[in-house]
Amino acid sequence: MESSVRDLTTALGERLSLTAEEEVGVDLEVADEVDLASGHSRYCLVGKVLTRKRYNMEAMENTLAGVWRPVKGMHMRVLGQNLFAFYFFHPVDMQRVLAVGPWKFSNHVMVLQEAQNGRRVTTDDLYEVLFWVQIHGLPPDRLTTTSGKRIGEELGRLIEVDDGGGDARGGEYIRVRVAIDARKPLRRGMKLSLRSGQIWVDFRYERLPNFCYCCGMLDHVEWDCELSLDMEAQGRCRRKPDGG
The missing domain is CATH 3.30.70.330 (RRM (RNA recognition motif) domain)
Incomplete structure (x- = not known):
């Protein structure tokens, strides 16, 4: 019923011009000021x-x-x-x-x-998830902010890099805070090119929730995955991305 009403409204809107009353606008910025004043x-x-x-x-x-x-x-x-x-x-x-x-x-x-002020939002607009991602497997001389920035920018929308500050508490990995596109599978790691050759680094996602380790998506688990049966039968299920 709701869909029929919406379709009818759209059809009418395409055929009819606005009336004089419909042309009159309302300033919601004034209403916003009233809302703020009233708490x-x-x-x-x-x-x-x-x-x-x-x-x-x-x-x-x-x-x-x-x-x-x-x-x-x-x-x-x-x-x-x-x-x-x-x-x-x-x-x-x-x-x-x-x-x-x-x-x-x-x-x-x-x-x-x-x-965002004055912007409508739909579920399709919401797809970025903020994660702290640990990058494991870097050589000691690459445990730097520069390395973290380059990898983080490839992984998603980079927010912050934590390289441990270069002191003894830094540990064997660096962390990046990245807005990851949840419409895509989680990445298990990344190939890096160095002068000495190619290496592989592993990603470990901190506070990792439910996800499908057959296809890597965040919106379901493997039990509900359409691909999991075929992948399991062929022995091709992805390993679970590491969680911190």
């Missing part, structure tokens, strides 16, 4: 859960409110099927949530991004 929140994260199964959004709100514990509070609004918004009353509460992710519900990763 309504304007700091908003929109998101979805990477799963093909239905889930209880009310349970998710209660769970995350208990985990995030925003000082000034928050509330959630359902925008559509597998599409929601979290409203915060202080920018620091919102930024803390973004800084610590990725977050998950029922062990399924969540895609969260800050709402």
Whole structure:
């Protein structure tokens, strides 16, 4: 029924010109100022859960409110099927949530991004997941910010590089914080070309949630994977990407 009404509205809109009343606009910036003065929140994260199964959004709100514990509070609004918004009353509460992710519900990763002023959002717009990725297998002289930046830019949208600061606490790997495209399989590693030849480095994803280790996608597990039966029969299932 909803689809029929939407199709009818679209068809009418294509054939009819706007009336004089329809041409009149409303300034929502003024309304926004009123909302702020009355204490309504304007700091908003929109998101979805990477799963093909239905889930209880009310349970998710209660769970995350208990985990995030925003000082000034928050509330959630359902925008559509597998599409929601979290409203915060202080920018620091919102930024803390973004800084610590990725977050998950029922062990399924969540895609969260800050709402852009005046822009509508659909589930197709939400596809980047922030991960800290450990890069293992680099030679000692390549455990540098420059190496991390080059690899991170190839892996996704680079946010930050942690090379350990060059001291004894740095360890045998470097870390990059990257916004990864969840529409693509997780990468297990990468080939690097050096003067001495090619090497392979392994990626280990910190706080890795459920994912399919047959096809590498984040939105399902191997039990629900359409390719898993054939891949398993042929002995071609991908090994599980390492989690930190």
